[in-house]
Amino acid sequence: MESSMMAFVLRLKCRGAGIMDARKLHGLACSLFERNADHSSQVKPFAVWPLRRDSMGRDEMLILRCNWLRDSALPFDPEGLSTVRLGARTCSVVGFECHEESFDSLAEGPTVGEAVLTFLSPVFFAANGRRSVAPDPRLILGGYRRRWNEALPPGSPYWIDEELWRATHQATELHSFDLRTVMRDGGHGHEVSGFVGTARLRVLSDEVKETFSRLVRFASYCGTGARTTYGFGATTVTFPGSWDG
Incomplete structure (x- = not known):
């Protein structure tokens, strides 16, 4: 049986609920994904997108996308x-949609040399007590690599070690961007x-395109930057001239 992760969307009916409160969103996500023993862990096996209003304009209807990043039952x-x-x-749950994707399909999908990342909610990076809002490819891909390795089942052949990671980020450049x-x-x-x-990333070495490809394909599941369990860093990815995901 293939190892896999899951993305799903909940449709909620909740009158008068503000949708920009990150702590309430985080609390909702933790109530779904964590048990008491899990809450203190630094490794969070999930990510959430910000709550948004229903596209039909009904104020009481909210849409929540969540991503489960483990090869285990929800x-x-x-x-x-x-x-x-x-x-x-x-909030009443009035609808549910689910999409499951295997680690194999993300790891062994088409090899690409460029990717356009679209950041739907704010991205920032936190390290050593400091925040950064610079679109540094090393920071962007570094978060993907860390969460990818955390998500893999034990003994996976898709583990990205230090040597491969160093070669990948050194060969990746920020080609262009349109950010605010x-x-x-x-x-x-x-x-x-x-x-x-x-932001458009480009990898300059054929030797690490496979690793680059699996990391950017993973972006829409893990999110970009810090506080992805609070709705920050929601990300989609497209691949110019080759493949969209």
């Missing part, structure tokens, strides 16, 4: 889920800045 039954808590409010800085609730009583828009 810690809840989405088809049996009737309500979720968003802060102090109870925005502020968003950070979930701890203050706003956090990050960039949204598009």
Whole structure:
């Protein structure tokens, strides 16, 4: 049986719920994906996109996309889920869609030399007590590589070791970008800045294109940068002239 991860969308009915509160969103996600023993772990096996309004303009209808990054059963039954808590409010679950993708398909899909990343919610990076909003390919891909390795089942042949990672980020450049800085609730009583828009990455060595390809294909699942469990860094990816994902 193939190892796989999962992306799913919940349609929620929740009157009067603000959708920009990152801490409430994080709390909702933790209630779905974590048990008491999991909450203190630094490794979070999930990512969420920001809540958004239903495209039909109905204020009480919200859309939540979540990504489960483990080759294991979900810690809840989405088809049996009737309500979720968003802060102090109870939201009814009125719809559910799921997409499952194997690690094999991400790792062994078409090899690409370029990728356009679209950042739908603010991206920033946090390391050594400092924040950065620079679209540095090493930071972008480094987050993908860390979460990719964390998500892999034990003994996977797709592990990206230090030597391969070093060769990959050294051969990758930021080809072009169309980004702007925005502020968003950070979930701890203050706003956090990050960039949204598009960035085009290009890999200059054929020897690491396979690794580059699997990392950018993983982006729409793991998200980009810090606080992806709070709705930051929601990402989609397209591949100019070759393959879209």
